[in-house]
Amino acid sequence: MDAQVEKNNIKHVKKDRHLTPWLFVAPHLIIFAIFFLIPVIFGIYISFTNWDLMGSPKFIGLANYKELLFDNSSVFYEQLRTGLKNTFLFVVISVPFCIIVPLLMALALNVKPKLGKFFQALFYLPSLFAISAVVIIWNLMFNVAYGPINNIFHLKTVWTGTQPYAWIAIVVVTIWWTIGGNMIIYQAALNGISKDYYEAAEIDGATPTQQFFKITLPSIRSQILYTVVMTTIAQFNIYGQPLMLTNGGPDSSTSVLLMYIQQNAFGSGQSIAGIASAMAIILGICIMIVSAIQFVFLRDNSR
Amino acid sequence: MRKNKLGSRIIAFTFLLILAIIWVVPLIWGIVTSFKSEAEFSTIGFKFLPINWVLTNYTELLVNNASTPLFHWFANSMIISVSNTVLVLIVVSLSAFAYDRLQFKGKNALFYFLLATMMFPSVVNIIPLYKIIDLLGWVNTKWAMIVPGAAGVFNIFLVRQFMSNIPISFDEAARMDGASDFTIFRKIILPLTKPVLYVVALFTFTGSWNDFLWPSIVFNDIDKMPITPGLQLLQGMYQSQPTLLMAGAFIAIVPTFILYLFAQKYFLQSMSLSAGVKG
Amino acid sequence: MYTKIPTVVNSGKNIPDLNIVHAERIKQYKDNNMLISYDKYLGDYPEIKASNYVTEAWNIGDLDGKRYSLPLDIHTFQMYYNKDLVKKYAPKALDDNIVTFDEIQAAGEAAKKDKITGLGVTWFKPNFLSLYAQYGGKLTKNGTDVTLDNADGKKTLEKYVAMYKSGITSRDGQDPAQLFQSGKEIFYPEGIWMQNQVKAAKFEWGMINAPQLSSDLSKAVNWSSSHQFVMFKSKDRDAAKTKAIMKFIAWVRTHSQEWAKSGQNPASLAIKDDAAYKKMGQSFLINTPEEQATMKIFDYKYNGFVADSLDKHVGDAIFGKVSIEKTLQTMQKEVQGKIDKDQANKK
Numbered sequence: 001m002d003a004q005v006e007k008n009n010i011k012h013v014k015k016d017r018h019l020t021p022w023l024f025v026a027p028h029l030i031i032f033a034i035f036f037l038i039p040v041i042f043g044i045y046i047s048f049t050n051w052d053l054m055g056s057p058k059f060i061g062l063a064n065y066k067e068l069l070f071d072n073s074s075v076f077y078e079q080l081r082t083g084l085k086n087t088f089l090f091v092v093i094s095v096p097f098c099i100i101v102p103l104l105m106a107l108a109l110n111v112k113p114k115l116g117k118f119f120q121a122l123f124y125l126p127s128l129f130a131i132s133a134v135v136i137i138w139n140l141m142f143n144v145a146y147g148p149i150n151n152i153f154h155l156k157t158v159w160t161g162t163q164p165y166a167w168i169a170i171v172v173v174t175i176w177w178t179i180g181g182n183m184i185i186y187q188a189a190l191n192g193i194s195k196d197y198y199e200a201a202e203i204d205g206a207t208p209t210q211q212f213f214k215i216t217l218p219s220i221r222s223q224i225l226y227t228v229v230m231t232t233i234a235q236f237n238i239y240g241q242p243l244m245l246t247n248g249g250p251d252s253s254t255s256v257l258l259m260y261i262q263q264n265a266f267g268s269g270q271s272i273a274g275i276a277s278a279m280a281i282i283l284g285i286c287i288m289i290v291s292a293i294q295f296v297f298l299r300d301n302s303r
Numbered sequence: 304m305r306k307n308k309l310g311s312r313i314i315a316f317t318f319l320l321i322l323a324i325i326w327v328v329p330l331i332w333g334i335v336t337s338f339k340s341e342a343e344f345s346t347i348g349f350k351f352l353p354i355n356w357v358l359t360n361y362t363e364l365l366v367n368n369a370s371t372p373l374f375h376w377f378a379n380s381m382i383i384s385v386s387n388t389v390l391v392l393i394v395v396s397l398s399a400f401a402y403d404r405l406q407f408k409g410k411n412a413l414f415y416f417l418l419a420t421m422m423f424p425s426v427v428n429i430i431p432l433y434k435i436i437d438l439l440g441w442v443n444t445k446w447a448m449i450v451p452g453a454a455g456v457f458n459i460f461l462v463r464q465f466m467s468n469i470p471i472s473f474d475e476a477a478r479m480d481g482a483s484d485f486t487i488f489r490k491i492i493l494p495l496t497k498p499v500l501y502v503v504a505l506f507t508f509t510g511s512w513n514d515f516l517w518p519s520i521v522f523n524d525i526d527k528m529p530i531t532p533g534l535q536l537l538q539g540m541y542q543s544q545p546t547l548l549m550a551g552a553f554i555a556i557v558p559t560f561i562l563y564l565f566a567q568k569y570f571l572q573s574m575s576l577s578a579g580v581k582g
Numbered sequence: 583m584y585t586k587i588p589t590v591v592n593s594g595k596n597i598p599d600l601n602i603v604h605a606e607r608i609k610q611y612k613d614n615n616m617l618i619s620y621d622k623y624l625g626d627y628p629e630i631k632a633s634n635y636v637t638e639a640w641n642i643g644d645l646d647g648k649r650y651s652l653p654l655d656i657h658t659f660q661m662y663y664n665k666d667l668v669k670k671y672a673p674k675a676l677d678d679n680i681v682t683f684d685e686i687q688a689a690g691e692a693a694k695k696d697k698i699t700g701l702g703v704t705w706f707k708p709n710f711l712s713l714y715a716q717y718g719g720k721l722t723k724n725g726t727d728v729t730l731d732n733a734d735g736k737k738t739l740e741k742y743v744a745m746y747k748s749g750i751t752s753r754d755g756q757d758p759a760q761l762f763q764s765g766k767e768i769f770y771p772e773g774i775w776m777q778n779q780v781k782a783a784k785f786e787w788g789m790i791n792a793p794q795l796s797s798d799l800s801k802a803v804n805w806s807s808s809h810q811f812v813m814f815k816s817k818d819r820d821a822a823k824t825k826a827i828m829k830f831i832a833w834v835r836t837h838s839q840e841w842a843k844s845g846q847n848p849a850s851l852a853i854k855d856d857a858a859y860k861k862m863g864q865s866f867l868i869n870t871p872e873e874q875a876t877m878k879i880f881d882y883k884y885n886g887f888v889a890d891s892l893d894k895h896v897g898d899a900i901f902g903k904v905s906i907e908k909t910l911q912t913m914q915k916e917v918q919g920k921i922d923k924d925q926a927n928k929k
Binding site for chain 3: 346
């Protein structure tokens with residue numbers, strides 16, 4: 001091979017080196033831009049307009065936000081308050097369960113009891129189901145006349161129609177449906193803790209409780225932080241459970257914000273997409289603030 | 304010490320057994336109810352098990368399907384979920400490889416930017432995303448569900464974490480032999496990444512199969528719908544026939560369940576390598 | 583669901599040549615200038631005319647002197663009844679083909695001791711709207727603003743609350759469809775489109791007007807809606823396609839048996855006297871002009887907002903969770919708030 005060609009080749013390869021990484025990431029970045037980035041930017045823009053999904057959006061500045069946040073005579077102001085209050089309430093009740101229950105499951109599975117593999121599969125199983133299938137099953141579980149719960153415990157509770165049972169039903173269904181993922185993450189994390197730590201602790205006479213707080217918890221700190229943040233985000237997006245179990249009732253007490261957003265933008269009447277978009281942005285900001293607080297708090301706490 | 308271990312195993316087993324009962328009862332109740340006749344269910348008070356086991360709910364849904372397009376829904380969901388999963392696997396493995404193994408300007412900044420967008424709730428873009436799908440002429444088509452799902456970042460993060468545990472010496476040896484980046488990706492990294500790709504496939508497939516809000520917005524043609532919003536329609540149509548609804552719910556569960564059986568053994572392995580997540 | 587159509591039309595793509603939409607939507611589409619009038623094409627089809635269709639379904643398509651839609655069917659919310667239970671608890675109720683609320687109340691009282699429910703509390707929207715109309719209530723006075731929070735609205739809810747309190751209706755959390763199906767409910771108001779489900783019942787059942795205040799048929803109201811054919815504006819629809827569309831609509835007019843077999847009532851009167859059709863339960867609504875006149879389509883422009891609000895709140899009032907006054911106020915405010923927003927957006 002003559003030297004000139006060799007040199008050209010190297011040059012060529014070098015140039016290639018700059019380009020190839022981009023070829024690898026391009027497919028994702030293109031899809032990401034079209035179906036995530038642009039919609040987000042467009043969504044923020046819509047929230048400053050009076051768009052009705054039909055005509056072209058007209059810019060109206062901060063009017064939507066002003067109405068949502070300060071105009072207490074507006075029906076949308078009320079929707080936002082009710083929706084946010086109910087969404088927050090759900091997050092506050094459900095997130096601790098969605099962390100603690102799977103953590104206890106993972107701890108129990110970690111001592112390798114009999115049938116461990118079976119238990120793991122069983123607890124994960126519901127997260128494979130579609131929410132509409134889950135609700136079909138649970139609606140019948142909670143049925144006043146035909147449901148096993150009322151019949152086995154001889155109750156007459158109207159689970160999905162009266163409080164606090166409506167919330168209990170929604171939270172129970174959520175736990176049953178979603179904890180599988182977190183359980184697997186904790187299991188993996190617990191697996192990774194070296195046995196030496198525990199042996200050393202045992203020699204020092206540490207009780208199981210002390211071991212849990214001094215060794216186990218710190219070792220899986222990052223996984224806990226990760227699951228707390230991700231679970232919180234997921235629960236803020238609650239929609240299917242109240243829609244199909246309670247239809248937001250009784251007296252709008254389980255009407256979550258996403259239900260209002262969906263109905264305003266895509267309901268049976270004329271679309272009010274502009275203000276619905278502003279509601280979505282406000283929900284988005286709430287989620288980000290809460291995530292950030294959790295992040296800072298859990299991080300500092302562990303130092 | 305032995306004794307202590309045994310004791311904790313018994314406590315753990317008992318605890319898990321109690322939870323298992325709570326977890327399994329709705330499932331069993333659902334399954335057996337789908338084998339009850341409507342008449343038996345509604346007239347003979349509460350009985351956990353059927354008196355007569357019948358298949359009529361399933362045959363009604365699958366054979367006499369003139370009124371319920373369950374077959375269509377099922378096929379639609381299959382096509383959507385499989386295509387979406389394949390697309391995600393390709394896109395994700397390529398990107399993860401680049402973010403883990405290759406060097407390019409702004410790589411870290413870009414990656415952290417992508418991670419930060421994960422915090423952004425998806426509700427914000429549902430309305431505009433609908434408009435974009437409409438501009439593309441994708442309303443009422445499977446594309447509306449196949450492509451946007453590949454915009455996600457979480458899987459790239461998961462796969463990258465997994466890849467970073469594969470020794471770099473593997474690539475270097477291959478590079479010495481003159482292998483291109485793509486060859487290294489395809490011949491060396493991809494085979495070793497298989498376990499986590501199974502997990503990504505499971506997550507993606509179930510996510511796509513179970514998606515509810517989005518398909519109920521982009522589909523209004525009943526025949527073109529996937530099964531998850533279809534089931535909700537079924538709930539409206541057959542509200543007085545819960546045994547039939549149960550059968551529908553369990554038909555919808557089958558594919559994800561089968562996939563899970565295949566992917567299960569890779570689960571813990573991939574998670575322990577990937578979940579070394581640092582927030 | 584329906585909000586998708588406007589965006590499709592606006593983007594000018596993927597427009598089917600002919601669409602079937604619900605009657606309540608047509609005003610909204612017309613206001614947004616999305617529809618093509620049929621007037622130019624009707625000349626070749628003299629049989630597509632008012633006297634060949636159910637009046638209520640036909641009139642919906644006539645807006646400002648122009649015809650924007652042609653009717654396919656008219657589907658009505660009426661009442662199923664269990665023949666055995668009626669014989670036992672309300673033997674005279676069916677004499678005049680109308681079951682009044684008083685008759686239902688009496689039957690329910692008589693059946694209470696046997697743990698039989700008198701009336702199922704079913705879909706709130708049509709139940710509310712048809713009783714509201716019987717009391718003389720109007721959803722709007724000026725065509726734009728909603729009127730729900732008034733004396734008629736109050737009387738409507740009071741009627742249902744009183745029946746619920748007296749214990750003759752299905753209870754909160756109970757499934758009225760299930761109760762009827764299992765032979766434990768005498769009267770079950772539901773749409774004619776639910777016939778295929780009711781068919782599975784193991785007893786003799788019949789279909790009759792929805793519950794009425796008066797036994798005078800001329801005062802009866804049965805909530806109805808109608809599927810209508812419309813042509814959305816589209817560049818792709820040429821003369822040949824339009825011709826094919828008109829031919830199809832004309833064909834549907836005389837071939838509505840299949841549609842009837844699925845439980846619906848065709849809007850065309852062509853099969854009115856057909857023997858097979860007369861045997862179908864839903865045909866009672868079409869048989870006589872007097873009966874036809876009971877069917878009322880609620881075509882108020884903001885019907886969609888009203889529907890969402892009724893379905894969300896009426897249950898709270900009936901089951902005693904929220905007071906009647908507060909429920910009406912909430913619904914009035916909710917619907918009017920959305921209307922104001924829509925009006926402001928259109929300016």
